[in-house]
Amino acid sequence: MQNDSFRSIILLMNDKDEELIEKYKNGENNALQILINRYTSHIYNYSLRFVGDFNAPDIVQEVFIKVWKNLKKFNEKKSSFKTWLFVIARNTIIDFLRKKKMKTFREFDNEEEAFEETLADEAILPSEAMEKLEDEKRLNELLEKMPIEYREVLILYYQEEMTFKEIGETLGKPLNTVKSYHHRAVLKLREEIAPNYYS
Numbered sequence: 001m002q003n004d005s006f007r008s009i010i011l012l013m014n015d016k017d018e019e020l021i022e023k024y025k026n027g028e029n030n031a032l033q034i035l036i037n038r039y040t041s042h043i044y045n046y047s048l049r050f051v052g053d054f055n056a057p058d059i060v061q062e063v064f065i066k067v068w069k070n071l072k073k074f075n076e077k078k079s080s081f082k083t084w085l086f087v088i089a090r091n092t093i094i095d096f097l098r099k100k101k102m103k104t105f106r107e108f109d110n111e112e113e114a115f116e117e118t119l120a121d122e123a124i125l126p127s128e129a130m131e132k133l134e135d136e137k138r139l140n141e142l143l144e145k146m147p148i149e150y151r152e153v154l155i156l157y158y159q160e161e162m163t164f165k166e167i168g169e170t171l172g173k174p175l176n177t178v179k180s181y182h183h184r185a186v187l188k189l190r191e192e193i194a195p196n197y198y199s
Helices: 002-012 017-025 030-073 081-100 127-133 136-145 148-159 164-171 175-193
Strands: none
Touching: 017 030, 017 081, 030 081, 030 148, 081 164, 136 148, 136 175, 148 164, 148 175, 164 175
16 A cells, blocks of 8 residues: 555656646645645745745745645636746745835835836846856845845746746736846846956
8 A cells, every 4th residue: 555655656746737736636635745845945945035044944834835725726727836836935925024024025016117128138147147146155145135026036037947927927017027127137146246247
């Protein structure tokens, strides 16, 4: 019996998110555990950037409790599981910051975010700058200097490899706003990491 359960888990590990969700909805409880295992480090690393290493485990636990309570209502036609998961994580972090009266997310909902189409491609940092970002301590110091919205976009784009469209869905922001945040964030990083490169 134990071997059968182990074999079932091994087989599930190769399934896509949507397949795991469907199996979980049909009574395969191991499918949820696979999803949790698959994304725990992602949610931890994302939370770490905003609440610190002491509070991040609590955020992760709360996020996956919410996933467990709501997964059977998940609608894959509205978003991918990853986007849905990060929306839950983001909302959980915002609630935490508000309760703790820590630095919170600024509200841009009523502002027009100008995106300049003619700006140079915002996606690329020079290779030497990217090498410096591999230093975890240095990266944390740089991210701490960022407005929290810029930090979110950088983390989701580079760390989680989300598209700008997926980031917009996660943050509830228009595509051009996300691109604008990203462009400004990259400019700030360039100034901090390689000021002589652009002078």
